Amino acid sequence: MTELVRSMTTAMRFDFDFKTYGPFLALLALIILGTLVNPAFVSEANMTNMLTRSAFIGIIAVGATFVITAGGIDLSVGSMAAFIAGIMIIIMNTLLGTLGVGWLTILTGMALSVVIGFAAGMINGLVTTRGKIEAFIVTLGTMGIYRSLVTYFADGGTLSLDFSIREIYRPIYYDAVLGIPYPVLAFALVAVAGYVVLNKTRFGRHCFAIGSNEHVAKYSAIHVNRVKTLTYVLQGICVSIATIIYVPRLGSASASTGVLWELEAIAAVIIGGTVLKGGYGRIWGTVVGAIMLTMIGNILNLTDAISNYLNGTVQGAIIIVAVLLQRGNWRRKK
Amino acid sequence: MDGNRQDQNKTILRVKGINKAFGSIQVLFGIDFDVRPGEVHALLGENGAGKSTLVKILSGYLQPTSGTIDVAGRSIELTDSSVGEDQGIVLIHQEFNLAEQLTVEENIFLGREAFRSCFLDKRLMQARSRELLQELQCDIDPDTRVQDLSVSDKQMVEIAKAISRDARVLIMDEPTAVLTTKEVKVLFRLINELKRTGVGIVYISHKLDEIEAIADRVTILRDGHHITTDRTDNLKPDDMARLMVGRGLNDMFPERPPLGGDADVVLKVDNLSVPGHVMDASLELHKGEVLGFAGLIGAGRTALMEAIVGLRERSGGKIFRHGQEACIRSLGDASDLRMAYLTKDRKGCGLLMQMQLRPNLTLLALDQYGRYLIDEERESKALSKAIEEFDIRVGDVSATAGTLSGGNQQKLLLAKIMQIDPEVIIIDEPTRGIDVGTKHQIYMFINELTRQGKSLILISSEMQEIIGLCDRVVVMRSGFVTGTLSGDEIEEHEIMRYATGLKGVERDDRISA
Structure with missing residues (x-):
């Protein structure tokens, strides 16, 4: 928070710095707009609900911030989420017989989901770095693979978690500690951890360096391939965490699970001020971006003025405006 | 007329x-x-x-x-x-x-x-x-x-x-x-x-x-x-x-006392080859020495040095530090052996132009700035010290490296590689595209480093630099070392004879790139 205050005061001193705190202004504008549209918008219930819903995309987007800062891109996260959800459900349903209906089954399922996320990220990272193939192509490929695998496992339909397990697992999405729902708590923890790792550690600094200029990174004794692969691994782990809190929400996974999540995650990252071609990333910006995307849908739900079907239009416009504002500032600096 | x-x-x-x-x-x-x-x-x-x-x-x-x-x-x-x-x-x-x-x-x-x-x-x-x-x-x-x-x-x-x-x-x-x-x-x-x-x-x-x-x-x-x-x-x-x-x-180059003949060999390279660039190159570097590498562009000097510090694949050859065989597979290994390489490509490989001076300075030696979390205060202190020591002229310390003049960028880059406190410093075209005043400063730095007992390898395409600074000069041509000159032999025409193939080991077989 002190950092925020400091950046705000520096922004005031110079001319208006959209790049630094534009996302916060936009968020503030959205909150004011939402309140005007419907006072129920600022109710605690609605706010909690919105934050809970933004947790999936938010957690994935924190991972995406690392990948994009280091100059990469991961298009496979939506499919990967569906795939991990599917496998997790199959595993838990299978383990029911041996481990019984209880937390042991669920925890095993969760642990394995993290392992799968780790491995899936590792594959994206290794193929990109060792195979010297552009990340866009690699993750476009794995995106198709995971999507079709989950369709195959579900036999074209839906994979459902056994009802008995679902009853126990449910609270992970629906319950709260000290009034904070578990998904929001998870989101906050991932965001804080992401902030520290990206801004305070050597690994984070190396991500910035690689995204800025891979050659300079190499000539500065940075293990470029290792760091890049690690960003995809982090992304995979973030996807698995998001999946762990997503599965108890519906208790099922199908071919349509997580569709377009990759684009929402990238959108959140970009709205937050991270540079798409790498070299500059901002976790708190990403968090604001993810919340904004959910908020837009929520406001449209609360008003009759604009059809809910235009959600995508408004989101799209906001993404473009956000980037335009940030670039306007770049140019003035030069 | x-x-x-x-x-x-x-x-x-x-x-x-x-x-x-x-x-x-x-x-x-x-x-x-x-x-x-x-x-x-x-x-x-x-x-x-x-x-x-x-x-x-x-x-x-x-x-x-x-x-x-x-x-x-x-x-x-x-x-x-x-x-x-x-x-x-x-x-x-x-x-x-x-x-x-x-x-x-x-x-x-x-x-x-x-x-x-x-x-x-x-x-x-x-x-x-x-x-x-x-x-x-x-x-x-x-x-x-x-x-x-x-x-x-x-x-x-x-x-x-x-x-x-x-x-x-x-x-x-x-x-x-x-x-x-x-x-x-x-x-x-x-x-x-x-x-x-x-x-x-x-x-x-x-x-x-x-x-x-x-x-x-x-x-x-x-x-x-x-x-x-x-x-x-x-x-x-x-x-x-x-x-x-x-x-x-x-006027341009500092006066240097002649090097004693019995100085320790701090770096020795035997028959090192880089596929497509260098064939069987050998060299010896003594403590406190400035060893020049002369030759035409494309003679393989940069490739040889990059191979020595682990930035390039090499196909053979041995490297010794203080007489012990060294295993250098990455630039990190070279850093651990207290060897540093200053690239000639300041913009492409040297500095992150859009980033501030502080992260640029410490990038190579980041592990010295905290084990888990980076100690930014220590980084800032290091930057103030470097700015003073290397006379980096910058109005605002939060400026990005790209806003510095070429000469100041070069000084920052020099400060960056000095962060690992190297004993062997390989510098590649250190004065390319910078003004005369800064050139002179860089020559003084080089002299000061040898006075502290550091050993330098200097690649330069500027003949005056080679002649004015170096104790001995290795000349390369088309991937081969064609001669090593010392004392009065270090003179423009003699160097050119080796560099153009008029003199030295007769090898007509150009290595195909």
């Missing part, structure tokens, strides 16, 4: 009183320069003398702060390189301006495609390209993709492109830097051909033998000032060199 006066009416391009400043730094001071049809006018000067800036002004890539430009007797303003091209002034860049993925023909006609109704007239452009290339006696197929061409063929395509634009003045910026001896001959024949057709050629180089062979007139620049313009016949190479440097070498 009479002839000169008559010719003056016939100049194609003439500039008068050109001043150019970038911000507060003036790089050209009242330059006069002209080109006549059918002549080669050489532009000579050290790195940083202002040659490149002047030709960019001549071709419209830069606008002068003040001064006039006349083309064929008419005063015009070259507001853009396309205006220059319309006037028939074409600059062939050091780095080629070709679209690698397009074919030769598409490149030649890029931006000036021939049309029949609204479709491309492929057949006409093909025929015209073939004609042009034939004129140049160059057997490139117009359908070849540029990326598949050799460097010299790319240059031919650049020239064909220039001719297709009806060039009246062709400006060549160090065209032979990337060419082999055979390719240089082809280029010279071509230049003579162009002269006959009345094209005026501005030829930039600092190879004096080339200038003697090809130029009709020479203009010498030094530190942004016009020194002289004269017929090539009236100038001996020695005169040119003296006019280029303009000062005694003693």
Whole structure:
């Protein structure tokens, strides 16, 4: 928070710095707009609900911030989420017989989901770095693979978690500690951890360096391939965490699970001020971006003025405006 | 002299009183320069003398702060390189301006495609390209993709492109830097051909033998000032060199005591090879020594050094530190052995231009700044210290590295590699593209480092630097070490003999790249 205050005061001193705190202004504008549209918008219930819903995309987007800062891109996260959800459900349903209906089954399922996320990220990272193939192509490929695998496992339909397990697992999405729902708590923890790792550690600094200029990174004794692969691994782990809190929400996974999540995650990252071609990333910006995307849908739900079907239009416009504002500032600096 | 006066009416391009400043730094001071049809006018000067800036002004890539430009007797303003091209002034860049993925023909006609109704007239452009290339006696197929061409063929395509634009003045910026001896001959024949057709050629180089062979007139620049313009016949190479440097070498380089003969060998390399670049190179570096590496561009010096510090694959050879065999597989291994490499490519490989000075300074030695979390306070202290120690002139410490001048960037880069406290420091072209004052400072740093007992390897293409700074000099040519000179042997002509293959180990087999 002190950092925020400091950046705000520096922004005031110079001319208006959209790049630094534009996302916060936009968020503030959205909150004011939402309140005007419907006072129920600022109710605690609605706010909690919105934050809970933004947790999936938010957690994935924190991972995406690392990948994009280091100059990469991961298009496979939506499919990967569906795939991990599917496998997790199959595993838990299978383990029911041996481990019984209880937390042991669920925890095993969760642990394995993290392992799968780790491995899936590792594959994206290794193929990109060792195979010297552009990340866009690699993750476009794995995106198709995971999507079709989950369709195959579900036999074209839906994979459902056994009802008995679902009853126990449910609270992970629906319950709260000290009034904070578990998904929001998870989101906050991932965001804080992401902030520290990206801004305070050597690994984070190396991500910035690689995204800025891979050659300079190499000539500065940075293990470029290792760091890049690690960003995809982090992304995979973030996807698995998001999946762990997503599965108890519906208790099922199908071919349509997580569709377009990759684009929402990238959108959140970009709205937050991270540079798409790498070299500059901002976790708190990403968090604001993810919340904004959910908020837009929520406001449209609360008003009759604009059809809910235009959600995508408004989101799209906001993404473009956000980037335009940030670039306007770049140019003035030069 | 009479002839000169008559010719003056016939100049194609003439500039008068050109001043150019970038911000507060003036790089050209009242330059006069002209080109006549059918002549080669050489532009000579050290790195940083202002040659490149002047030709960019001549071709419209830069606008002068003040001064006039006349083309064929008419005063015009070259507001853009396309205006220059319309006037028939074409600059062939050091780095080629070709679209690698397009074919030769598409490149030649890029931006000036021939049309029949609204479709491309492929057949006409093909025929015209073939004609042009034939004129140049160059057997490139117009359908070849540029990326598949050799460097010299790319240059031919650049020239064909220039001719297709009806060039009246062709400006060549160090065209032979990337060419082999055979390719240089082809280029010279071509230049003579162009002269006959009345094209005026501005030829930039600092190879004096080339200038003697090809130029009709020479203009010498030094530190942004016009020194002289004269017929090539009236100038001996020695005169040119003296006019280029303009000062005694003693003023520029620090006095160094001779090195004792029994100093420890801190680094020894035996028969190291880099596929395609270096064959069986060996060297010995003593404590407190400055070992120079001379040679023409492309001789394999950088490849050898990058292989030693683990930045390149090597196919054989052994490296010893203090007599012990060292296993260096990455730059990190080299750093652990207290060896540092300062790249010649400051912008591409040295500094993160969009990032601030602080992360740039500590990037190589980041593990010294906290085990898990980076101690930013310690980083800031290190930066203040480096700014003072290396005299990095920066207004605002939160500025990005890209906003520094070339000389200050170089000092920051030097500070960066010194962060690991190296004993063996390999510096590659440390004064490329920086002003004379900073050059002098860097020479003083180098001297100070050896006084502290550090050992240096200095790669330089500037002969004065090699002669003025080094205790011994290794000369390379086409991937081979051709000789090692010491004492009085370190002298320009002797070095050139080894560098050009007149002397030294006779190896005719060029390593294919």
